[in-house]
Amino acid sequence: MNNIPSEFILMFLGMVFIAVFLLSQGVVVPVFGEAGKMRKRIRGRLHVLEKANNLPNMQTVLRQKYLTRLSPLEAMLEQLPFMSNLTQMIEQAGHEYRAYRVILLGLFLGACAGISILMLSSVWWMALLVAFAVFWIPLLKISRDRGKRFAQFEEGLPDALDAMCRALRAGHPFNETLRLVAEEHKGPVAHEFGLxxxxxxxxxxxxxxxxxxxxxxxxMTVMMLVTSILIHRETGGNLTEVLERLSRLIRGRFRFQRKIKTLSAEGRMSAWVLVAIPFVLAVAIVFTSPSYMPVLFNDPIGHKLIIGAFCAMLIGIFWIKKIIRIQV
Known part of the structure; x- marks a missing residue:
């Protein structure tokens, strides 16, 4: 490995990082469908309802109250572009961080990583790419925590609906059933119903x-719950029966999602194996035949072959993602 330039070692590690990241986002995360697009459609419908009923946007009202409690400098930083969306993401993840501090942390980590790469190698564009990638680590962590919290809420929602049905049968009013769920349950369900x-x-x-x-x-699960409750309050009917059916529907939806995950397991495992083979093979060749790989790394034609192979791998990742979705 001493004959291999350090910049190509960094490039190899960067390729591994990009491939694993794209594979995890394209194959593992969207197993259950277009969750992100669904959330965007729901937010769009909420804005339409608020405009149609002349209602203020709840997020905007709460954000104005939040900004009044900050110092002038903090308030100025929090009013930068995209800060409101990041603040909402942090709150949905269950954290209490301030958005500008998350951005500053990302900038600090990215700067440290970029300077470290410059100290190891004089390739400035590699340092810039590493700094840009490291900058997103805090945001990806918050996004991952938000996804976990959403999943925990939906998993606990059927039990919460059953508790609401029992409380309604006992004669409690609707808002009191929300309080009982908040007191008897734990996790995101209790927190959100309490709010x-x-x-x-x-x-x-x-x-x-x-x-x-x-x-x-x-x-979609919460949208079904909210729609059912709002329609019941406008038209009347047996809310207990509606919530029972909704609970059974949500449980059936979870069973269907688990079945999809089982059916797509073979395709996802094949994707990981196919993407890992070139990198594992390259490492094995470096250790078994140290004089073989430097020829590829030091020749200009080898550089073009590496870039072409990596581009073909990225195309393959997206193609595998499409095949898995077609199969399920």
């Missing part, structure tokens, strides 16, 4: 409180 109860208890109407719940937890 919804507090919203109603402090004088807000049920419609706006339920839309606030959907705004904090934008998912």
């Amino acid at each position: 919804t109860f507090a919203d109603i208890n402090y004088g807000n109407d049920v419609r706006r409180a339920m839309l606030g719940l959907l705004e904090r937890m934008p998912s």
